[in-house]
Amino acid sequence: MARAGVSRRALLGGSALAAALLCAPHVAAQALPRVVIVGGGAGGANAARTLLRDGRVEVTLVEPEPLYVAVFHSNLWLGGFIDFAALAFGYQGLARAGVRVVPQRADAIDRERRELRLADGGRLPYDRLILSPGIDLDYDSVPGWSRAAETAMPHAWKGGAQLRLLKERLDKVPDGGLIVIIAPPNPFRCPPAPYERASMMAHRLKTTGRGGARIIIVDPKPKFSMQGLFQEGWEGHYPGMVEWMAPDISDGLVSVDPATGTVVTGFETYREAALVNVIPAQKAGAIARGAGLADASGWCPVEAASMASALDPAVFVIGDAAIGGEIPKSAFAAGSQADVAARALLAGLFGEAVPPASYASTCWSLIAADDAVKVSGHYRPVDGRIREVEGTVSGAREPAALRRRQQEENADWYRAMVAGMFG
Ligand SMILES: Cc1cc2nc3c(=O)[nH]c(=O)nc-3n(C[C@H](O)[C@H](O)[C@H](O)COP(=O)(O)OP(=O)(O)OC[C@H]3O[C@@H](n4cnc5c(N)ncnc54)[C@H](O)[C@@H]3O)c2cc1C
Structure with missing residues (x-):
């Protein structure tokens, strides 16, 4: 029972996943506004969860990879602190929760018709689009x-x-x-x-x-x-x-x-x-640049109060692809941007007041066993840009117990982050 515009191949591309999503309860809910999300990473998966909790929109996630590898804890794997299995997650949990997962690459966006074009030729109409495609590498920069x-x-x-x-x-x-x-x-x-x-x-x-x-x-x-x-x-x-x-x-x-x-x-x-x-050097993922949503910097300018694209109010750009001020490109930040974008998107769709935006990011870094440092910030829209309003960073020569505790915080944050995205 595929929706109009999505090919059967798109939906049947991943066997177990396809079975889960074909059984998903939302498929019948055709009258709800359609929110399509491109990219099932730190930004996209978190946005899907927030929208799903609200329950007033149909949520479709377009992601070609069957497994997400959380590059944000990959350094710990390099160091021998965790197994590779701790980095890899499938999309079955999101599909079971009611997100319609389309295992396809998004090839282009027809912004005028509000339609996403998929790699297999399928089309997905949307009322609002959230882009979280992460980065592309600049292969000519070295x-x-x-x-x-x-x-x-x-x-x-x-x-x-x-x-x-x-x-x-x-x-x-x-x-x-x-x-x-x-x-x-x-x-x-x-x-x-x-x-x-x-x-x-x-x-x-x-x-x-x-x-x-x-x-x-x-x-x-x-x-x-x-x-x-x-x-x-x-x-x-x-x-x-x-x-x-x-x-x-x-x-x-x-x-x-x-x-x-x-x-x-x-x-x-x-x-x-x-x-x-x-x-x-890096730039916003190709799908965002190809749709004319990036500026000369190669990144996508956004409204600081909502994460809506500065170039198209029907599109929200979150995560690493966005640029709008002082917030760093981190998984933590992508999660907080997802929350702001989802709430602003719902408010816009249903004629409600947009809640005030507030963002956060903390990045822990492990230097050696039980020796983790961190940099944290809170951010708000100021004069149209996302500005840091409060920031802290670890001190030099901190007690060993504090450094150990910071590594425990890092592990706790990671567990909560991936459970929120994929659990
Ligand atoms: C080595 C390393 C360590 C890091 N450590 C930390 C850390 O400790 N803490 C922290 O907070 N952050 C960390 N980060 C940063 C973090 O990984 C990123 O900021 C975060 O993943 C950004 O989320 P995103 O949603 O923008 O992109 P991603 O998480 O990369 O997700 C993008 C998704 O979009 C999909 N996609 C791309 N193009 C398309 C398309 N055309 N159609 C459909 N899907 C598409 C991709 O397949 C991918 O799944 C680290 C990064 C690196 C490289």
Whole structure:
């Protein structure tokens, strides 16, 4: 009993999932306003839940991947703190709860007709659209690197296969071997994550008898999130293993050669690196850019009070694809944006007052076992932009018990986050 506009293939694409969604109670509720969500990640899955709880709209989630891999705790897996299974989730829970899950890629948006075009040719009409497609990588941003080179020099910034590749490569780095991380320019997904990744790599190397390995971070930025805390942690836990090169020290990245594992900076050439992790510049997911919802920055401008696209009031853009001020690109932030967007969307549809917007983000970073630091902020619309109204960051040389507690908080947040999305 597929709705008009969605092909049977779209609905039947994933067997167990399709069975669950064909039985879902909402299918009969044809008169409800149609909200279509693109992307079942931190933003999209949370938006689906909030809308579902309200009960006044039909919620359709378009997501091509059968499994979501929570890249937001992948550094802990690299470090050996959790299993890969703790990162992977299916969409059956959302389908059972009443979300109509369409296992298809969204190819284009016909904004005039308010219709989403799917990869299999199907069409999905919508009254309101929520886009949470995450990021695309700018494959031209690192000279010598390209999509064809992502196996030789993995990014591991988006999904499962790349993450597994990075872990395999990390596990083969010999004692005394060299890892180079090319850090991205601002703005990018999760500001502390490249540096937490370096910490987790160092932890893994050190605890597996390879403490003679070195990790060099070549950064285009003159400073980075929680810099002092990371550098203090590297000196304490991994002396001599992690070296951060600001652009005035490295004299800038010149090029990489994926065939030989070479990284050339203005200051030095690193040859035969055992692993080069290229984290390139980023931009909003292609579906949002293709629909004309991004500006010249490559990101999607939004109304700070609602997360509605600044370019189309029928579309809300949440998560990493959006740009609207000072809130960082994090899963925590995506969840809070999902909540604001869903409430504003419902208020708009049903002629109610839009509730005041308030956003939050906390990013915990694990530096070593039981040594987690965090940066938190609260954000509100101020003069049309999302501004930080309150922020805290861990202090230097905090007591070990506090650092341990912060790691417990991190684990608790993750459990609650993924249960909220997929449970
Ligand atoms: C190494 C690393 C560590 C991180 N650590 C943290 C952390 O500790 N805490 C934290 O809060 N955040 C962290 N983050 C950031 C967090 O992962 C992102 O901010 C968050 O996932 C953004 O959510 P999103 O919904 O925008 O995108 P995603 O979660 O990436 O979801 C996007 C979804 O859209 C789908 N999609 C894309 N295009 C289409 C299309 N055309 N049609 C249909 N579906 C589509 C994708 O398949 C995907 O499932 C980390 C990120 C990285 C890389």
